[in-house]
Amino acid sequence: MQPDISVQNLSKTYEDGFQALKNIDLDIQKGEIFALLGPNGAGKTTLISIICGLVNPSSGSVKAAGHDILRDFRAARSAIGLVPQELSTDSFEKVWNTVSFSRGLFGKAPNPAHIEKILRELSLWDKRNSRVMSLSGGMKRRVMIAKALSHEPDILFLDEPTAGVDVELRRDMWEMVRKLRESGVTIILTTHYIEEAEEMADRIGVIRNGELILVEEKTRLMSKLGRKELRLHLQHPLDTLPPELVDQPIELSEDGYELIYTFDSQQEQAGVALLLRTLGELGVEYRDLQTRESSLEEIFVGLVHHD
Numbered sequence: 492m493q494p495d496i497s498v499q500n501l502s503k504t505y506e507d508g509f510q511a512l513k514n515i516d517l518d519i520q521k522g523e524i525f526a527l528l529g530p531n532g533a534g535k536t537t538l539i540s541i542i543c544g545l546v547n548p549s550s551g552s553v554k555a556a557g558h559d560i561l562r563d564f565r566a567a568r569s570a571i572g573l574v575p576q577e578l579s580t581d582s583f584e585k586v587w588n589t590v591s592f593s594r595g596l597f598g599k600a601p602n603p604a605h606i607e608k609i610l611r612e613l614s615l616w617d618k619r620n621s622r623v624m625s626l627s628g629g630m631k632r633r634v635m636i637a638k639a640l641s642h643e644p645d646i647l648f649l650d651e652p653t654a655g656v657d658v659e660l661r662r663d664m665w666e667m668v669r670k671l672r673e674s675g676v677t678i679i680l681t682t683h684y685i686e687e688a689e690e691m692a693d694r695i696g697v698i699r700n701g702e703l704i705l706v707e708e709k710t711r712l713m714s715k716l717g718r719k720e721l722r723l724h725l726q727h728p729l730d731t732l733p734p735e736l737v738d739q740p741i742e743l744s745e746d747g748y749e750l751i752y753t754f755d756s757q758q759e760q761a762g763v764a765l766l767l768r769t770l771g772e773l774g775v776e777y778r779d780l781q782t783r784e785s786s787l788e789e790i791f792v793g794l795v796h797h798d
């Protein structure tokens with residue numbers, strides 16, 4: 492299947508000579524939720540801005556919904572909805588009007604039924620006659636999303652969609668993004684909340700210093716780079732780690748009631764089996780055991796701070 496977004500050998504050097512993107516290759520399939528992660532200044536907004544036709548690339552090519560963004564700008568742009576980082580709406584306008592107006596900008600005929608549908612989906616229907624300036628920050632953000640969806644795009648970019656919103660609204664937003672995906676929309680989001688990518692993304696791309704250093708399915712990324720931890724809750728506390736275990740990646744908790752063993756997620760379970768056997772031989776009894784995988788956050792910090 493043809494990818495919904497295809498970025499080939501894309502580079503960007505700004506006028507002051509700063510190279511913000513270096514030879515980016517990336518294909519995103521229709522209906523995917525793709526999360527773009529990277530530290531401040533890594534190049535995420537630059538990449539999104541180029542795909543949306545707001546910034547010119549220095550070299551390389553980009554296609555959106557099959558249209559070249561330079562040669563066929565109008566068709567490419569009308570396939571895309573963009574929710575920018577900064578809230579910028581005409582605040583004196585009423586919600587209904589500002590969203591309808593956005594649709595008109597793309598040369599689409601008015602479609603009140605569609606505008607109603609998105610306002611309802613975004614829980615903005617009751618606010619349709621309110622001025623944008625009278626809404627809360629979270630509601631304003633929903634208005635930005637409604638505007639981006641007003642012309643029925645196939646592809647939606649969300650640049651830091653939940654920056655500064657409270658936990659409850661963040662969860663609502665995630666729910667909404669999932670619903671959009673179910674309706675077939677391709678979603679690309681940038682985020683600093685790794686939890687957000689962990690919760691939502693099908694695939695994850697990590698940008699560092701203008702280079703796409705990794706693109707991987709989230710579940711594979713987590714099993715490939717993640718670490719697992721096994722915690723054994725002991726029946727009786729130990730004063731020290733038995734000498735048979737000191738060479739292993741194992742720690743004893745301060746109160747002596749827990750043994751914590753860390754291992755690679757990919758590694759076969761031989762280490763765990765050996766550990767349990769050794770404990771059995773030593774007569775160390777445990778009443779409970781738990782395993783935990785490292786979070787995407789731990790993996791991400793390891794990736795971007797590693798040179």
Ligand SMILES: Nc1ncnc2c1ncn2[C@@H]1O[C@H](COP(=O)(O)OP(=O)(O)OP(=O)(O)O)[C@@H](O)[C@H]1O
Pocket residue numbers: 505506507509511529530531532533534535536537538
């Ligand atoms: N118009 C410009 N002229 C020169 N340099 C720019 C311009 N716009 C962005 N940059 C630089 O390009 C780099 C990438 O910026 P970009 O905004 O794409 O990063 P980002 O990953 O989106 O960061 P953040 O997470 O902070 O939003 C930064 O070093 C930035 O200073």
